Amino acid sequence: MCSGVGLSRDKDGKRAGMAAAKEAMAKSGPPTISFLFTAGNYDPAEVLTGVQSIIGPSKLVGASTYGIITRGGVCTAGVGVCCLGGPNIRATTYLEKSLSTVGSAYAGNFNIVTLSHQGKAKTVFVFPDGFGNNISALLRQLHDSMGPGYSYAGGGTGDNLDKRCTYQLTDEGVTTGGFSLATVYGVDFEFGLGHGWQPTGEPMLVTRAEGKRVYELDGVTAFSRYASSLAIADSNDFSHVSMKYPLGILCRGGEFLLRDPLQVGDDGSIVFVTEIPPNTVVTIMTPPPGGDVSQVKSEILYNTYASAPKAKIMFVFDCVSRYFLLGEAFERNLTQALAGIEPTLPVFGCLSFGEISSISGAPLFYNKCITAVVGG
Amino acid sequence: MSQALLELLALYDVTSLSTPKTFEDLFAQLVEKTTRLFGAVGAALVLPAENGQQTVFTWGWKNTKGLFRYPKGAGEHCLVHHFTPKEAGSLYIKCKQALLPEERRLALILAQTVERLIHQRKVEEDLKKAEEEKNLILDSLAEQLFFIDGKQRIKWANLSTASAVGLPLGELVGRRCYRVLKGHCGSCRECLAIAVFKSGKAQQGVVISSQGRILDIRSYPMRRADGAFRGVLNTITDITQRVKAEESLRLSEAKYREIVAMLQEGFYEADLSGTIILSNDAAERLLGYEPGQLVGKNFRHIVKNPYTALRIFNDVYVTGRARQGVILEVKHSEGKPRFVEISVTPIKDSTGEITSFCGVARDVTERKRHVEKLEHYSWHDALTGLYNRAWFEQQLKEIDSACYPVTLLMADLDGLRLINDIMGHAHGDELLKACARVFKTSVRATDRVARIGGDEFAAILPKCDEDVAEIVLKRIRRTLSEHNSSNPQFLLSLSIGAATSHGDSSLRQTFKKADNRMLGDKLLRSLKQKNQLIEGLAATLAERDYTTRLHVERLAELCPRLGRRLGLSKEEQEDLALLARVHDLGKVGVPPDILFKQGSLTPEERAIMEQHPEKGYRIASSSPNLVHVARLVLCHHERWDGGGYPLGLRGKEIPLECRILALADAYDAMTSDRPYRRAMSQREALRVIRECAGSQFDPQLAEEFIKMMEENEE
Structure with a gap:
């Protein structure tokens, strides 16, 4: 497999796309599958036109993000392209125009083209609208639709938070409020995921919730219960505290699925970035001693890289909330983390609004995580 | 966090399933928890459906064939839980990695929780269905049905009650029955519910509503299993139509009975065994019974030939068709034989089954006698009582071959015309009667004599050969002579001829032979007969x-x-x-x-x-x-x-x-x-x-x- 990553900060979307694609193709050769991320106020259609004018008939998947991650750091205004090519690589793409087709049902109903492939080198990259609802259910539907044997990676798409309007792209076109998907065959990927938070141990039961809003914890209003555990005086302090102290839902192996509290409602309910099902046991998560959650990044990136002997590309999807939380330390931390990785290994990713991984089995939607996908 | 605490959290999680509205919701919860807690990549829930089919919920399966059979070598990755009883359902969880013992334990608890919720939901659904069915049944009743507690508050009522009162159902419950139903401020006088409260026994009454409807009200005490009084169940049935129908039926029946009683003809109704269950006076008079005595009598005791009556009734029963004009000889109470003509009509119930018979009866004794008399006269000579020519001609055609040898006698009364002319036809008729008597007393019991013409007689003597015929002839002449000796004013002179057939010749030919012989006899006796006649006439005149x-x-x-x-x-x-x-x-x-x-x-x-x-x-x-x-x-x-x-x-x-x-x-x-x-x-x-x-x-x-x-x- 050959891979290449290109980045352009040209303000013109088409030019930026062409430039980024050229740069990526210069290293990968004719691509089988291309990844495209935009950051900033680009017209995704123009960008797509520009990229496709270079990559030709290559399959393409991409999305709008808050920032593009490359070896150079985080680019919050630019176009990034990653091309993968090789004789054994095959790919299909799928663009779903709206997440309204996703309900709480688990049954799959997508007409995603799949190819027959022996072995476990089947990976689904999916980029749903990060502001959309019920992404967890979407992932379950995709799993049911695709069938067993697929690994999942990706993340929620976003923007620079000006317009709160996300784009999802494939070689078929652009959509907004939906999801883009690419299935890559023939590349062995290894996956890593982590967040760094630790459980405080005080369990609470979500006694009433609907969608992303949790009304009650342990039978009392959510904020009052949350605040009592953290000694928050009032909701004005919420935003400062909530970023550091997400709720954690128990996962397999003693891991916790984080759920980022976003805002407090007038009724004492708390809106989260992602849904928390009612009758779920949660616990307040706290940063590790010292408060530095960035340490996990190095661990994850390195361990994942180390587990992929034929690494030719590393995808990194890091939660935008971590970017906001760590601030300037984020890029420094990224650079440090990548320092331990072979410098010629292309790195491509984005600041995602939620992360997707099937590291524990079926694909789950994570918050506040860093995921690494290394393949070759 | 310690392992124990993590396990406790997991335990808390797996037992925290919300009561779902649908089984799809429950399965979605199951999938969410198993993917998260156990890394499940597949789940299936099989439930029995009402129509005998299975309802299968699956997730992460491409092919459900072989569901619930442990795949080879993948047992550690799977959990199969069959509900109790097994027909109640099954749950299957497939994980990417082998389940650790504590994970398997927790997964089993989750499965059992799911089973419990399903069972609970099924019970709730059955209960709800039963409640709906109950309400459907009770609301579909035309009768008003409502339940009141000890303070006469309506606890439950059906739609008919609400309609009758003119209030929505929701406005009835909780209110005092007398206020809602009657508009009273206090309990109704002679309230049946209060009577039930006091006596503890069911009460029933009929009232007429202000709209003139006739209502049947029944109140029943309702008790708990321990016998404690719960309240009173009341039913109100509008029986106005029924009462009117009953009254109409009563009037109709009375009219019917009056008509039946007034009939000049006898009327009866009998059950399937033939026992009279209804009769009018005319029927009783017909048989000489006192009023009321005929009912209860069976037909076989009334008719002379019970088998005939049985056959007729059976025929009507089998064919379902009425019979008319059936004549039966009945036993009059005074012992004298009477003949009645009856009709038999089947009476059927609403399903078409014959339940009884009815009919009319008239006395046809005189008519029958008249008919018999006519029949007699059609074959007999009115003057002499002997058979007539028509009968004789019929016999010649139909005589049985077993009667052979058959002798035919032919006789002619001499001088009848002269006698009729001189003495008048009355005298001539007396001679004919005398001649008939001579024959009747002379022939055998099996012989048959007929008057076949004005002055001609014939006799059929079955099983009579020439020798026997000669004996009969001699007896006739002897009787004739005796008559003439005793009755000089009615002297008889007969010319007789006889012929016998042994089957070798037709009776017509035999009759011709006998006739010829009679003529020969007449010729031989003519002169002497005439002198005898005139002497007789002169003697008659002298006697006078x-x-x-x-x-x-x-x-x-x-x-x-x-x-x-x-x-x-x-x-x-x-x-x-x-x-x-x-x-x-x-x-x-x-x-x-x-x-x-x-x-x-x-x-x-x-x-x-x-x-x-x-x-x-x-x-x-x-x-x-x-x-x-x-x-x-x-x-x-x-x-x-x-x-x-x-x-x-x-x-x-x-x-x-x-x-x-x-x-x-x-x-x-x-x-x-x-x-x-x-x-x-x-x-x-x-x-x-x-x-x-x-x-x-x-x-x-x-x-x-x-x-x-x-x-x-x-």
């Missing part, structure tokens, strides 16, 4: 009037004496003497009340009387011994002047003998006592004769007669 016999004797002396004086020949004198004896023979045909009437005859009586010369003429003509004086008999009442009868001859047209007889007959009549006058003297009689000479009498003969009588006197 002794004076006539003396008058005849005197005339038999006078007439020849005058004849001698006039120089008549010997033969003429013999004729004259014979004429004197038989000139009034025709008077045997004159009824005695006319013949011996003392007063004047009416014109009709005179006309009958003046027939006797003609009758005498026919009698004399039929006898060879009298035929030569027949004309003299006919003319013996002619007058010289032509004013006589029956021919109106005058003068010398009248035979001499008749002119002589007229003188002698008149002289003797005048000189004999009559019941209405004394005899004249000779002188007076001769004077009358002289006066009538030239009118009634021949003048010359009158003069000679007078001279003869005067000379005789001297």
